[in-house]
Amino acid sequence: MQFKRIDFKNKNEGYGYTYNGAYRTQDGGSSWIKIHTPANTRSVAFATNKQGYAVQVVPGLGYQLLRTTDGGKNWTTSLKVASATWNGADLYANGKQVWAVLYGDAGMSQQSYSLYASGNEGRSWRQVFAQSTAGGGPAPGGSNIGKGKGPADPGGHPGNMSLIGDQAAYLSGGSPAAGKVGIGRSYDAGSTWENIDLKDLGYSSRISFPSAQTGWLVVTSDNSPAVYQTTDGGTSWVQKMLLPSERD
Template structure:
């Protein structure tokens, strides 16, 4: 996300009844293992929950950007974290209460937790441009930079406490020691997006100048690649691919102009043997969408630019979309491998990032002119309820 990205908290303040009191998440017990409260738990609340007030005041005094959410990652509907410019907060009761986990120099761009203890992040130092890979082994209370050099990763994904992947538009990297060292995985020439579900199994989207996009697959760790789909487009530039054990989706970007973006979303549920053109969004400013053939819908979520996707299980996929000029952020979902697609109502905002944990429950971080808000849904995005908000 392009919002400001900075914030961290040095100690955990457990504000809600029912949570164990220890210095950092993951150091003694998981949040879900807390003993039953001795007194009734206070009712659910929204707003800023009374935390980060001093930091928020510092960032709204005209000398700094206001606090904003730039990253969100949930393990389940109750337990997860959200982070931004200088802070990391968490909840263990579905957003009824939040706790400060970290406050400090790091401005988080992405966070990734395979469990409740181990986490990684792409972050800058305050307002700096250099991006670093950092790691926590205590749930997020403390962070250690991995290596002294900045990284080129645009995205990270860890499968467990040791195994992970780092991606930029052209390259893919693999680690089996928690990010201490990385090896480059061979991807096809002109790769513009990749995603691996294991060290051996991966997908890549390549561009063929003047002709279009090709979706490729490897089952031997990049030693060989097989073409699985072609999508014609005269000026291919950028693509994203998302995969799990059962599904693969690719977002193929067209042109942009007049605050409009054209793109196509293709999906497959049979390892790329056949594909469904789920979304084909053509716009006046961006022109035609890449590829050809009928699509299930002609507009994506928010009728705007595509954001991140989340694949759940064998049949469900979510995507966020945003249209900054109209201040609209929305989500879309398929629950039958792209054979039908439904776009949700929009919320006010410029951009958004999602973290869905099952077929219906998920989280959305959004910024608008006056606030940065975490929303929760229990009906696959048909309705969103605000759980935490920073007012500017």
């Protein structure tokens, strides 16, 4: 098995997520047990040993968001999202908040995708935005016009998310077409959303926030990839380290 993401709750207990499943360890990663997930699962996230979430693809419909309260033994559907295409998904969970990135098509260096959020352990969801693009077409649950944009518009690609507590969430992004990077943020579990562009050039980014105000951003670019730090929740960023470029 090959994990695309690992999330440890403490030194012994953690989860490993593959493209279509989830595993749990209780001995620091020495051994892993596969968790039962629905058929056609495309992403999974567990907030606790009992509370978990999954994104399922349903041909002819699109995506379904499901939740479990018994560690994966039983799953119930909490939201259906219509989509003509399904190109994968990402899930993030922390405390009571859950976030789902649902991908549409990509083209012309643009990515269509939607962002959904829940602040009550997946019982109900809200669409934060649906970024439809000319190159990728309609976003899942959106239209050709779209309903808002993600970070690093136009046509930005999502990076990863970082969640703090039950309310704060951050999403990194990058736009190969525009040659810029940025982040989106919410302090109320998705009720409101704000995008912030970085002044420095790049085309993709990855983010980590150990607290609501302090965060780190790795920016990929052709000439000057770098690590940046913020101490005001992403409003301003300071370059802390240059990384070797692909041209070096």
